[in-house]
Amino acid sequence: MTDDALRxxxxxxxxxxxxxxxxxGLDCRFPRGALCGLVGPNGAGKTTLYSVVCxxxxxxxxxxxxxxxxxxxxxxxxGRVGVLPQDxxxxxxxxxxxxxxxxxxxxxxxxxxxxxxxxxxxxxxxLHERQDSLVGSLSHGMRRRLAVASAxxxxxxxxxxxxxxxxxxxxxxxxxxxELIALRGTSTLIVSSHNLVELxxxxxxxxxLEQGRCVRQGTVADVTGQRQLVTWRLxxxxxxxxxxxxxxxxxxxxxxxxGLLVQRAPADSDxxxxxxxxxxxxxxxxxGLRGLQRGRSLEESFLATTAG
Amino acid sequence: MTALRSLRDAxxxxxxxxxxxxxxxxxxxxxxxxxxxxxxxTYVFTRILLQIExxxxxxxxVPIVERPGAMLDTLRERGDLANILEPLVGREDLVGxxxxxxxxxxxxxxxxxxxxxxxxxxxxxxxxxxxxxDRSLRFELVRTGRLELIAGRFLGQGVLLLVATVFATxxxxxxxxxxxxxxxxxxxxxxxxxxxxxxxLWSLPFLGLGVACSQLTSTVNFARSLALGAAVGTWILFGVxxxxxxxxxxxxxxxLEPLLPQTYVLDLWGPGWAWAGSGAILALLGFVAALVxxxxxxxxxx
Numbered sequence: 001m002t003d004d005a006l007r008x009x010x011x012x013x014x015x016x017x018x019x020x021x022x023x024x025g026l027d028c029r030f031p032r033g034a035l036c037g038l039v040g041p042n043g044a045g046k047t048t049l050y051s052v053v054c055x056x057x058x059x060x061x062x063x064x065x066x067x068x069x070x071x072x073x074x075x076x077x078x079g080r081v082g083v084l085p086q087d088x089x090x091x092x093x094x095x096x097x098x099x100x101x102x103x104x105x106x107x108x109x110x111x112x113x114x115x116x117x118x119x120x121x122x123x124x125x126x127l128h129e130r131q132d133s134l135v136g137s138l139s140h141g142m143r144r145r146l147a148v149a150s151a152x153x154x155x156x157x158x159x160x161x162x163x164x165x166x167x168x169x170x171x172x173x174x175x176x177x178x179e180l181i182a183l184r185g186t187s188t189l190i191v192s193s194h195n196l197v198e199l200x201x202x203x204x205x206x207x208x209l210e211q212g213r214c215v216r217q218g219t220v221a222d223v224t225g226q227r228q229l230v231t232w233r234l235x236x237x238x239x240x241x242x243x244x245x246x247x248x249x250x251x252x253x254x255x256x257x258x259g260l261l262v263q264r265a266p267a268d269s270d271x272x273x274x275x276x277x278x279x280x281x282x283x284x285x286x287x288g289l290r291g292l293q294r295g296r297s298l299e300e301s302f303l304a305t306t307a308g
Numbered sequence: 309m310t311a312l313r314s315l316r317d318a319x320x321x322x323x324x325x326x327x328x329x330x331x332x333x334x335x336x337x338x339x340x341x342x343x344x345x346x347x348x349x350t351y352v353f354t355r356i357l358l359q360i361e362x363x364x365x366x367x368x369x370v371p372i373v374e375r376p377g378a379m380l381d382t383l384r385e386r387g388d389l390a391n392i393l394e395p396l397v398g399r400e401d402l403v404g405x406x407x408x409x410x411x412x413x414x415x416x417x418x419x420x421x422x423x424x425x426x427x428x429x430x431x432x433x434x435x436x437x438x439x440x441x442d443r444s445l446r447f448e449l450v451r452t453g454r455l456e457l458i459a460g461r462f463l464g465q466g467v468l469l470l471v472a473t474v475f476a477t478x479x480x481x482x483x484x485x486x487x488x489x490x491x492x493x494x495x496x497x498x499x500x501x502x503x504x505x506x507x508x509l510w511s512l513p514f515l516g517l518g519v520a521c522s523q524l525t526s527t528v529n530f531a532r533s534l535a536l537g538a539a540v541g542t543w544i545l546f547g548v549x550x551x552x553x554x555x556x557x558x559x560x561x562x563x564l565e566p567l568l569p570q571t572y573v574l575d576l577w578g579p580g581w582a583w584a585g586s587g588a589i590l591a592l593l594g595f596v597a598a599l600v601x602x603x604x605x606x607x608x609x610x
Contacts, residue, residue, distance in 0.1 A: 015609075054450050057609045074453050075313070083450045089442035093331040102324050106317065106451040150447060 004068070005158050005188035006030040006053065011062035013048055013212075022048040024212035025062065030205060032067075035184045037199035037220075038192040039302055040209030046192045047086050049209070050162050054083050067157055079107035082151035082187075086162040089143075092136025096127060096146050099135060103150050114153075121149035124179050126172075141168045148176060152183070159183070161191045165198065177202055200224070200298035210306045226295035230271065232261035232278065235288025240281050247277050259290075314459070317452045321460025322467065325435070329468050334434070338468065339475045342427060347479030349419040350412050354487040357411075377489040380411055402577045410491055413499040416480040420473070420507045421573065425514040428469055429535035432518015432598075434528055435461040436605075441526040445610050454606050455599070462519050462598040466508075469515060473508045477501060506576040509587035513569040514539050516597025523605035546570040569593060 011026040023045045030036045040046050051057035053064055055072040064071045066081065090099055097118050104114030122128045125145040135143060148164050164180075165173040173195075180189055181202055193199055199206065206223050208216040216223055239255050251274060252264040263278065265271055271294070282289060296304070329335035358376035365372045365379070373379075383389040384407055393403045406414055436458070439445045448457055477500035484496045514535075521534035546568045548554055549561045565571045566589075575586035 051609065054446075056446055056449060058607055074449065074451060075310070078451060081450065083446070085443060085446040087443050088446040089444050090447065091328060091439075091444055093328060098327075102320070103447060103451065105320055106448060147447075 003032055004029045005032040006190065007065040009063045011052065011064065012060045013052055013057065014060060021212050023052065026212060026214055028207045028214040028217050030188060030190050032188055033185050034188060034204040035180065035202055036190045037203035037206040038190055038209065039196060039199060039206060041306060044209040045212040046209060047162055050160050053160065079109065079154045080157045082153065082156035082159040084147050084151040084161040084164055090135045090147060092134060094135055095132050096122060096135060097131040100150060100153060104153050107154055109154055117153050121152045124152060125149045126175055141172050144168060145172065145176065155187060157187060159187050159189045161189065163193055164191060165193060165195060196299040196302060206298065208302060208305055216305045220298065224295040224298055224301045227271065228265050228267065229295050230263040231293045232263065232289065233291040234259050234261055234282065235290055237285060237287035239287060240285040243281050244278060247281060248274055314456050317456040318459040318463055321448065321457060322463035325461055325464025326467055335468055338431065339472045342472045342476040343479045345423055346416055346419055346476040347483055350415050350480045350483045351487060353415045354483060375487065375489045377411065399574065402574065405577060405579045409499050410484060410496045412480050412484040412488065413496065413503060416477065416500060417503050417507065421510060424507055424511040425539050426536065428511040428514035429518040429539045430532055431465050431469060432515040433522045433531035433535045435465050435519045436522040437525055437528045437531040440610055443610065449610060455602060458519065458523065458598055458602060458605065462516065462595060465515055465519065466512060469511050470508045474501070474504045477504055506583055506587060509590045510569065510573065510576055512591050512594030513597055516594035519598040520601040523601045542568050542570060
């Protein structure tokens, strides 16, 4: 058993011989049990990646290794992989419960288990009161939650959610986030979203895509530089830059504008210890401290890494 | 084990397909359309028959009748009808069997032989294309294979056609009871019901063509057009196999004829269970036809 729930190597896909590559030799990995974010601008290849991973679309090259057992096969991974496709509609003439029971049966659950699982996931996405409503009578947000519920049926080992909170109101989105967080550790979740604040809040691991390639991947702390980058917001006064550089010779220290000190620490350095040194030097120079921020936001990291 | 799992999935999908057809009322629409068609066709036949019988009665200076069928029964009893039919059908055993059937059963049979293929391709064309368009297929395809999906859709639509085929016999029976001279109700009902499975088997290759075309596109109307073209194409090819040129080719007819449903149509007539063998071939042809485009469907972005 590998440590990765999903490993992608050299994956290539394009829609037509003359079309640009939607996935251009993509290499990335998603650790088992983690709540992972998949981030990228429009056209970066997120939905294509989901489609190839789930077998909706054949790749032109490269490999996909799901749960350490090779590429997707509906029989081998029956009930072990849950998917929320981005644009897929649910048949409007079924009730929520009927749809989920059908999906449960199709993924191999016995009838009684399919029924109880349908109840469970409907409660999880707070649609239990609408279980007997026709899908066609639900709002867009409710249909989205129902589709998420179908991906969570039977507690699959790997869940891929393409824009799960798109079109949801803030309360619904928050409720869905809580549901996803509750699954951390039991299932591996891969969530694509343009809401980077949301991903930063819930994810352990993040993969940044641009033009079909992985431009950055790692833990959220690594990608946002929380272990290496500190921005100090200072009060009036001259920053004792020379004294600081002498005290922390391995650190890169800059004052890009008045009242701002940017510290880049070497990898594996003790940021807490260096913070004590900086605070002491600033106090000795009579410079007040107004605040500090470790790393950048995921959004800033994303913008800094990608062209956008 | 794998075959059993595949069968289980195909049956689940077929059941869902049927339930959806009932829920969307497309099953009701199909049944009513077919019922109205067969009722209308047999009723028109009775009106034409009445006119012919009464014209003949005027010529022969015998009393005219209000309900048709009496003169036909006389022709049948005297063997004159057999003399008319034998050159048309070309097989004495089939003529003998046909003359034992109530006349409206034969009319219903002929009507259905002509109409069912087109209903079947239309039903088949709706089996996959609309779900590819709204991508709802993805919910199923992450849980089962494409082969099972197509087999299930074919089965579901097939059962729907069987229900419609049985349902349509009601109309013909009602016409026979209401518009013809006294007909034995039981015999009329049993012969009509006995025709239903034969007609259904005849429709399956065309249903398969519809399902095959439905896998090629996300546009239902395009799938319907393709399937209609394919169905008409089978008649054209069948006609070609009967030409002198084709008869002169050593392999052309021998290879093509077994693949065309029209080759087996006459075998569906006749007494006993002699039709079952050809019926089984038609069912197999239907299933194979549904899978012909599977290699393309398997590569499609769904």
